[in-house]
Amino acid sequence: MDEATTNAAAPGPEADERPAARLCAKPYRLSGTPGKGAGRAGKTAADYAEATARLRRGFDVRVDGGEPLRWTTKQGFELDGLDPRKRHTIVISTAKGKRIRELKLDFRARGSDDLCLAFNDFYHTWQLRKLRSGRRCGPCVTR
Numbered sequence: 001m002d003e004a005t006t007n008a009a010a011p012g013p014e015a016d017e018r019p020a021a022r023l024c025a026k027p028y029r030l031s032g033t034p035g036k037g038a039g040r041a042g043k044t045a046a047d048y049a050e051a052t053a054r055l056r057r058g059f060d061v062r063v064d065g066g067e068p069l070r071w072t073t074k075q076g077f078e079l080d081g082l083d084p085r086k087r088h089t090i091v092i093s094t095a096k097g098k099r100i101r102e103l104k105l106d107f108r109a110r111g112s113d114d115l116c117l118a119f120n121d122f123y124h125t126w127q128l129r130k131l132r133s134g135r136r137c138g139p140c141v142t143r
Contacts, residue, residue, distance in 0.1 A: 021084035021113040023063065023105065024131070026076040028119035030055055051124070057095040061117065063105075064088050071117075084113045092126060101126055 030052065058072030069077040071092075082088060084107040092101040105128060107113050114131040 020080060021082040021107045021115070022078065022080045023082060023088075023090075023115050023117060024076065024078040025061070025069075025071050025117040027072060027074050029121060030073060031121050054094055055124075059100070060093045060095065060097070062091045062093070065091075068093070082107070084108065090117065090128075103128060 056073065058070060058075070060068035061071050061077065062068050063079055063082070069079060071077060088105040090103040090105055091099060092103070093099050103117075103126060105115065107115065110128065110130065112130045116129045116131050118127050118129055119125075120127055
């Protein structure tokens with residue numbers, strides 16, 4: 001075999017390298033408000049007290065069925081090494097294991113390899129946002 005054939009068949013270091021994407025979450029804040037539409041939802045004060053207690057206990061976040069990442073008002077997380085070409089599934093569960101929300105994550109559709117998982121305290125929802133340029137984990141771009 002000649003040298004040109006052997007060099008073409010052997011993968012170079014670039015072929016083994018995959019671009020890595022990152023998902024992170026800063027500790028979330030609680031304002032103490034019951035969320036938008038509190039009076040219209042037919043929920044009692046006890047319902048909101050229970051929801052607030054659940055929020056204070058924190059959440060477990062799993063990406064693609066991996067190990068749970070703890071997320072609380074005092075502890076965030078960073079997950080490096082995600083494949084930006086793949087669509088990922090994020091599952092958010094209570095500290096007791098009850099599944100609350102599932103999000104689909106596609107880095108290409110969001111136009112960034114660095115995304116932030118954020119909890120919106122006003123609406124009591126979870127959102128995926130771009131990280132501000134040059135930041136490790138935070139603050140997220142709000143609009």
